[in-house]
Amino acid sequence: MKCIVIVLILLCSQSLAQYTTFHYRQKVEGQHLLGYDFGTTNTTETSESHEVVLRFSTPLGTRITQIHGNVYPSWTFLEHPAVLQHEFYFLVGNKNATFMWADMYVFGFPPNP
Structure with missing residues (x-):
């Protein structure tokens, strides 16, 4: 039984x-x-x-410096805006998959008070 559990964990x-x-x-x-x-x-x-559409919105005056995203299993196309403003989206897609997930992390500096 322990062997089966270990094999399942390794496969996942x-x-x-x-x-x-x-x-x-x-x-x-x-x-x-x-x-x-x-x-x-x-x-x-x-x-x-x-x-998968990944959206982000932040107050005016925010400076966005970096975006990092993860996609499973992979992406075959990625659409994003030319200029990152306070509201934007990324469209991530795969043309040959049975399932897909994606996440996006946005880094930067909040607006000055």
């Missing part, structure tokens, strides 16, 4: 380790985590096109 960790990442802009010294978003799709029996 291996499958989750096969995610891909995306980055937008570079890390800046002293930046803060401003927020995050997470999205998933329903599971399908056959490989289909899946899309």
Whole structure:
């Protein structure tokens, strides 16, 4: 029984380790985590096109310095705005998957009081 549990844990960790990442802009010294978003799709029996929209909104005057995202299993297309303003979204998709999840972490500096 212990062997089966260990094998299941190894299989799950291996499958989750096969995610891909995306980055937008570079890390800046002293930046803060401003927020995050997470999205998933329903599971399908056959490989289909899946899309996840990651949205973010922050007060005017916020300076966004970096965005880091994780996508499982991988992404085949990624749409993002040319300029990051206080409201934006990323569209992440995979054209050949049975399921997809994505998360996005936004870093920067909050507005001055």
